[in-house]
Amino acid sequence: DRPQPAGPPGAKRDASSQLYIEVSALGSLDYFYDHKLGMELAGKALGVRTEYTGPSDYDMAAMITVFEQAIARKPDGIVVVGFEPSLGAIIDKAAEAGIPVVTVDADLPGSRRIAFVGTGNHRAGLEGGRKLAELLGGKGKVALMTKPGQSNLEERIRGYQDALRQHPGIEVVQVADTQSDPTVAAQAAAALLQKYPDLAGIACVEAAGGNGAAMAVREAGKAGKVRIVAMDRGNDVLESIREGVISATVVQQTALMPFYAVQILYNLNNADIPITTNNAAAGITGAPAAIDTGVVIVDRSNYGHFVRSR
Amino acid sequence: MTSIRQPTRGGGLARGLADFREFMIIALILAIAAAMSLASPVFLTPENLSVVLLAVSTQAIVAVGMTVLLVSGGFDLSVGSTVGLAGAVTAMGLAGGLPVAAAVLAGLALGAAIGAANGLIVARIGINPFITTLGMMGIVRGALEVISRGKNISGLPKAFNEIGQGYLADIQHPIAQHPIVISLVLVALGDILLRQTRFFRQNYYIGGNEKAARLTGINVDRITIFNYALTGLLAAVAGIIMTARLGSATVTAGAGLELQVISAVIIGGASLQGGEGTVLGSFLGCILMALIVTSLNLLGVDIYWQRLIIGATLLAAVMIDTLGKRRHRR
Amino acid sequence: MTSIRQPTRGGGLARGLADFREFMIIALILAIAAAMSLASPVFLTPENLSVVLLAVSTQAIVAVGMTVLLVSGGFDLSVGSTVGLAGAVTAMGLAGGLPVAAAVLAGLALGAAIGAANGLIVARIGINPFITTLGMMGIVRGALEVISRGKNISGLPKAFNEIGQGYLADIQHPIAQHPIVISLVLVALGDILLRQTRFFRQNYYIGGNEKAARLTGINVDRITIFNYALTGLLAAVAGIIMTARLGSATVTAGAGLELQVISAVIIGGASLQGGEGTVLGSFLGCILMALIVTSLNLLGVDIYWQRLIIGATLLAAVMIDTLGKRRHRR
Amino acid sequence: MHLPSDPVVEARGVTKTFPGVRALDAVNFSLRRGEVHALVGENGAGKTTLIHVLGGVLRPDAGEILVEGRPVRFRHPADAARCGIGLVFQELSLAGNLSVAENIFAHRQPVRAAGLIDWPALHARTRELLARFDLDVDPRTPVRRLPAARQQVVEILKALSRGPRVLVLDEPTSSLTAPDAQHLFAGIARMKAAGASVIYISHHLPEIFRVADRVTVLRDGRVVGTCAAAEATEQSLVRSMVGRDLANIYGERQSEVGPEVLRVREACGERFSGVSFSLRRGEILGVAGLVGAGRTELARALLGAPPMTAGTVALDGRPVRIRSPADGIAAGLAYLTEDRKQDGLFLDMTVRANCVAPSLADFAGRLGWMDERRIDRFAEDSRRRLRIATPGIAQRVRNLSGGNQQKVLLAMWMGARPKVLIVDEPTRGVDVGARSEIYGLLRQLAAAGAAILMISSDLPEILGLSDRILVMRQGRLAGEFLRGQATAETIIARALPPDGGG
Ligand SMILES: Nc1ncnc2c1ncn2[C@@H]1O[C@H](COP(=O)(O)OP(=O)(O)OP(=O)(O)O)[C@@H](O)[C@H]1O
Numbered sequence A: 001d002r003p004q005p006a007g008p009p010g011a012k013r014d015a016s017s018q019l020y021i022e023v024s025a026l027g028s029l030d031y032f033y034d035h036k037l038g039m040e041l042a043g044k045a046l047g048v049r050t051e052y053t054g055p056s057d058y059d060m061a062a063m064i065t066v067f068e069q070a071i072a073r074k075p076d077g078i079v080v081v082g083f084e085p086s087l088g089a090i091i092d093k094a095a096e097a098g099i100p101v102v103t104v105d106a107d108l109p110g111s112r113r114i115a116f117v118g119t120g121n122h123r124a125g126l127e128g129g130r131k132l133a134e135l136l137g138g139k140g141k142v143a144l145m146t147k148p149g150q151s152n153l154e155e156r157i158r159g160y161q162d163a164l165r166q167h168p169g170i171e172v173v174q175v176a177d178t179q180s181d182p183t184v185a186a187q188a189a190a191a192l193l194q195k196y197p198d199l200a201g202i203a204c205v206e207a208a209g210g211n212g213a214a215m216a217v218r219e220a221g222k223a224g225k226v227r228i229v230a231m232d233r234g235n236d237v238l239e240s241i242r243e244g245v246i247s248a249t250v251v252q253q254t255a256l257m258p259f260y261a262v263q264i265l266y267n268l269n270n271a272d273i274p275i276t277t278n279n280a281a282a283g284i285t286g287a288p289a290a291i292d293t294g295v296v297i298v299d300r301s302n303y304g305h306f307v308r309s310r
Numbered sequence B, C: 001m002t003s004i005r006q007p008t009r010g011g012g013l014a015r016g017l018a019d020f021r022e023f024m025i026i027a028l029i030l031a032i033a034a035a036m037s038l039a040s041p042v043f044l045t046p047e048n049l050s051v052v053l054l055a056v057s058t059q060a061i062v063a064v065g066m067t068v069l070l071v072s073g074g075f076d077l078s079v080g081s082t083v084g085l086a087g088a089v090t091a092m093g094l095a096g097g098l099p100v101a102a103a104v105l106a107g108l109a110l111g112a113a114i115g116a117a118n119g120l121i122v123a124r125i126g127i128n129p130f131i132t133t134l135g136m137m138g139i140v141r142g143a144l145e146v147i148s149r150g151k152n153i154s155g156l157p158k159a160f161n162e163i164g165q166g167y168l169a170d171i172q173h174p175i176a177q178h179p180i181v182i183s184l185v186l187v188a189l190g191d192i193l194l195r196q197t198r199f200f201r202q203n204y205y206i207g208g209n210e211k212a213a214r215l216t217g218i219n220v221d222r223i224t225i226f227n228y229a230l231t232g233l234l235a236a237v238a239g240i241i242m243t244a245r246l247g248s249a250t251v252t253a254g255a256g257l258e259l260q261v262i263s264a265v266i267i268g269g270a271s272l273q274g275g276e277g278t279v280l281g282s283f284l285g286c287i288l289m290a291l292i293v294t295s296l297n298l299l300g301v302d303i304y305w306q307r308l309i310i311g312a313t314l315l316a317a318v319m320i321d322t323l324g325k326r327r328h329r330r
Numbered sequence D: 001m002h003l004p005s006d007p008v009v010e011a012r013g014v015t016k017t018f019p020g021v022r023a024l025d026a027v028n029f030s031l032r033r034g035e036v037h038a039l040v041g042e043n044g045a046g047k048t049t050l051i052h053v054l055g056g057v058l059r060p061d062a063g064e065i066l067v068e069g070r071p072v073r074f075r076h077p078a079d080a081a082r083c084g085i086g087l088v089f090q091e092l093s094l095a096g097n098l099s100v101a102e103n104i105f106a107h108r109q110p111v112r113a114a115g116l117i118d119w120p121a122l123h124a125r126t127r128e129l130l131a132r133f134d135l136d137v138d139p140r141t142p143v144r145r146l147p148a149a150r151q152q153v154v155e156i157l158k159a160l161s162r163g164p165r166v167l168v169l170d171e172p173t174s175s176l177t178a179p180d181a182q183h184l185f186a187g188i189a190r191m192k193a194a195g196a197s198v199i200y201i202s203h204h205l206p207e208i209f210r211v212a213d214r215v216t217v218l219r220d221g222r223v224v225g226t227c228a229a230a231e232a233t234e235q236s237l238v239r240s241m242v243g244r245d246l247a248n249i250y251g252e253r254q255s256e257v258g259p260e261v262l263r264v265r266e267a268c269g270e271r272f273s274g275v276s277f278s279l280r281r282g283e284i285l286g287v288a289g290l291v292g293a294g295r296t297e298l299a300r301a302l303l304g305a306p307p308m309t310a311g312t313v314a315l316d317g318r319p320v321r322i323r324s325p326a327d328g329i330a331a332g333l334a335y336l337t338e339d340r341k342q343d344g345l346f347l348d349m350t351v352r353a354n355c356v357a358p359s360l361a362d363f364a365g366r367l368g369w370m371d372e373r374r375i376d377r378f379a380e381d382s383r384r385r386l387r388i389a390t391p392g393i394a395q396r397v398r399n400l401s402g403g404n405q406q407k408v409l410l411a412m413w414m415g416a417r418p419k420v421l422i423v424d425e426p427t428r429g430v431d432v433g434a435r436s437e438i439y440g441l442l443r444q445l446a447a448a449g450a451a452i453l454m455i456s457s458d459l460p461e462i463l464g465l466s467d468r469i470l471v472m473r474q475g476r477l478a479g480e481f482l483r484g485q486a487t488a489e490t491i492i493a494r495a496l497p498p499d500g501g502g
């Protein structure tokens, strides 16, 4: 009972009247710049209207309200960041209303979304963990930094733990709370540096952690001695990589996520690929189930290309 | 003559002025609605209106308790955390195999208990409500993190999810959705009780002058504890409905709700000094704020502007009212 | 005899009791320090102490202004946003090629202007400080989002970063780091001014009885505006130091700082009713809270427990004090 | 050219209106150098409003103020202070959390070279001032710990400390002890001798004749007339204030005293101990004593605010335990506080809401539903009976004049119909006309079967109204008189401590 394309093949209205909406949260964070960028570029490339909406805080209730509203506007497709299972019900509601939904960045496999585009938070953590292990030569004490309670971050932490478990020489000594605040993160990191004078690495799963850890390491005069793997590609992180305080950062090709998500939705609406004689009857959407946008590890060797001018 | 936001009767003019704030908000709401229905064809559809009502349902339920509290001179920052914890505990109960009614009762009892704890600390130990509930906010959210260990709880029974996703008497109209119906009923009930019954009216006296209220024989401590417990209970109701609506309990559920609710209640005419406010006003305050958020989204306003506009609206609404009252005072 | 938290002079016992809260916090701090130095060998090293002082530097600077405000019966929720915006504007100025001094001045002026706006609304229009600064908190954070469009600003000149990363007179001792030195100087200055000068002591009068202060001839409005402007200015100082320390300005910088500072100031003996509080007490309150966070990290306490423990500490500290005072009253 | 005989301060055609009230209507008033000028009038006549205009607290709607013949425009109390006008307010205007010294010197503390406050000098100067009233109070004591009568002295010293050329006193003696009143009169005399002038407001006419040179009578915001004090009599003043003559304002008892209602045995509290007495239906029992004698504490303990530490109370012969005001009220007691602003009135609520505060239950129907019509009727009724000057029952109590606020407080408790009504300084700040109404009401209540315990520092009131009089001294009962046995002298003799000190 997957949602069906709105009209018969080829009979779709002209592109410029089509609307695709992304619903997200935390929209004011640096990271989500790429989401907006991806939506914008998809709109340009396909000649459709695109919009990015959502609360600027991590507020699922508010996000759902925005989603409800998006449904009320009857767009041609919705792109959503599947932060939490609580979004499942609303995705299903959209599907019921005949609006196809694609999840990006984080998936909700149990819901009626037609596809997922992204790397997944667990993968991001996994790749980061591999990089850290490589930086440390497979041994040493490691601390992780996160903000408790946020699903995507919990996933990344699990990814790190899974990767580091592969290296018997590496010991995860502590998980610290950043409260998503660089100064709090710095305080926590500084305490860890005191407690474990031989701490070899710090891994952070959200932006504030990387900045805070860098600050603490710098202030402790241990720049370069303690390896930091940060998250995302804010200019501040890249700056610290240039300085040599942060060793690497885990970057996803984030802009690709909404871009391809819109592509999928657009194709669904405008080009019914005859995989079968009747895709709908055969229960086929004619869309790929998942696109992996991959993880990029950014370090001294390539950071320069990631710096954005304002 | 000044405008006094206590339910008063008699004296046509006096009553008119007393409701000045409510009229002002209704006027603002109508103005926004008129402008929006011109700007966006979907605005006046039942679907879209139900979105607004659905969005305020959680807030409105909490706002009923918060209004009573503010009227009595109290204050509660812990409601957002209570929304989260009560929802999570209910969900855990369900996951642990409790029947729906038992799990819901457990969640409600927990909410009332948290509220009562606030009330006891405020009334018996005499600690300021701000600091008491700020501490409680951390404790309750912390407890939620501890018991859930950061993980969401989903896969709840359908019978439970119906509480948040079903329709009143199975009328499949958007406005008949359970959260909307429940919140409207609680708001109406709260408004009438606070306006018209002796028991709740005592709150205006406590908020007006606590010492004097004591000397008139009002059992201030008991009512204070009751008010906090009621607010906690209503926060739990909101948390359970939210969990049922989402079909899962999340660790961050309700975070930040306290300030939204307090803003709405104050826009609605309550004051932090106590002694003023009505549930209807608070509800209108919730609607106004939700309408603005909804309109910004419908208009496709850049999200970077939204926070600024919401903050400015809050200030503007209170300012217009204050300046308006001043004119009346002359 | 009740404990009254204003700087008083003379009278051995009276003075002792007057400073009861400060003594209690010092005792708590010493107890934690003693326990921690047993539990963790690194605790008493200058490095570790500097970590605590560094951690409180931002808060402590803002707390100086917040103390003056609370003493005068005011309140400011917008400081966290101001910290963020002032840092970002300074950083943008630098990125745009302004000399360091000019960019810093721009940031400071902006902070003072935001504060003055709060003060004007509170004093002249007469809107409650809570609601005024709650609105301003949204407006300022919103403005930050609008001008930065969500992007962090980094690549700041080294001369600027020195403000947050350098050492006093190049003494490479951990305690001589700029943020620590600047915050200690501002705290000491603030404490003396509020305790000993005519101008600042007027705040105790205003906070004690605003109407009486007016009738006495104290220019309450002007002082109120000054206090908010001062708090805004100090928030800007903190924001600039934070930006220099981080080497970048972020959109979320300072978020949540307001509640941390207000908690610390209240733990330190100020009250939301006004008329009480000292800068030293507030500073000790900041230290106490930071010490607990550091200790939790040093002890490796599970992160899911930390929020709960911090909330409980806040409540416990205020409760012990209240109960202690009660005993004294007998 | 300003001649010595010209007025120091003059108001010409001053008008001030509040919503619904014309508080001052083209008032002309002049104060000469070296004179004490009394201002009298009914509650709400506009006395406080007039001096607020003169003191820069309020700005007049029309008319002008002249100081030494020059028109001035005060925008702030500080402006008036700079012209040498010092006000002592009817409502205490102190910061309770601050010390006596800092209240008196507010923002004028002596400073040392570095601009820091010179604490020893501050305290020394405060002690000097306190000595004028023979007060042995530590200048560092927070004002909130002083009894109201002492706070009033601080208030007066605050004004005196500036050495004003014009001192304005608004009902200074309404909460002053007799000895302190003597000190005040002496202070006024000293000021007069030094060429300063005083405006003196009081409802106690005997005081007027004692201190004043001239008297101005206000009525409904208009000046009725000004005359030399020597030419006026109490009766002539009352007639021009109230517009009629008042006979015996205390009235006569209207019924017999019934059986015992309240019996208190060996009651102890923080400021009193071993107090035993009884009270009967229909009786008015007066309690006299000096300030700090513990009368208020005793009364509050009866109501459970806070409860007494030892002793027993029996109501209608049955022992009762009262641990909170709620208990006390449930048992049939009621207490009308001496401090209406602190714990008496709901200032930001309407007259109407205040009137029914203690008797909400009487206005609630089934299911606790409030009967708004009956509330309206009751409030209107109270307003008429007590002649509360207000544009309507929807007025906020805060906007009423001091005496009218006191009447609202009385209206509250008159409606409560308790078995035992304790009134503490019931007529503080109430004009003579209204006072006789209040006495009449107390008598009616007694006749209707209530037992009334009346604490008062106004001896004529005690003597005129009481069926029996208790005297308290330093927390203990020091005497009991039946009606007719007591005189002012015998009561004062019992009230004074044995060593004769204050
Ligand atoms: N702020 C205000 N708002 C409205 N009405 C006011 C206000 N202040 C005073 N009034 C009214 O002005 C009139 C004069 O009041 P005022 O206080 O001057 O009386 P008064 O002569 O001092 O009386 P009292 O002897 O009771 O102190 C009263 O009717 C009072 O209700």
Ligand SMILES: Nc1ncnc2c1ncn2[C@@H]1O[C@H](COP(=O)(O)OP(=O)(O)OP(=O)(O)O)[C@@H](O)[C@H]1O
Residues within 6 Å of the ligand: D145, D146, D147, D148, D149, D271, D289, D290, D291, D292, D293, D294, D295, D296, D297, D298, D338, D457
């Ligand atoms: N010597 C004192 N020091 C501090 N506080 C006092 C002192 N005397 C009285 N008080 C306070 O002042 C208030 C009134 O005191 P109390 O009940 O003893 O006086 P009273 O006999 O009622 O006198 P009156 O009512 O005439 O002022 C009480 O709240 C009491 O705590």
Ligand SMILES: [Mg+2]
Residues within 6 Å of the ligand: D047, D048, D049, D090, D170, D401, D402, D403
């Ligand atoms: Mg008066």
Ligand SMILES: [Mg+2]
Residues within 6 Å of the ligand: D295, D296, D297, D338, D424
């Ligand atoms: Mg008394």
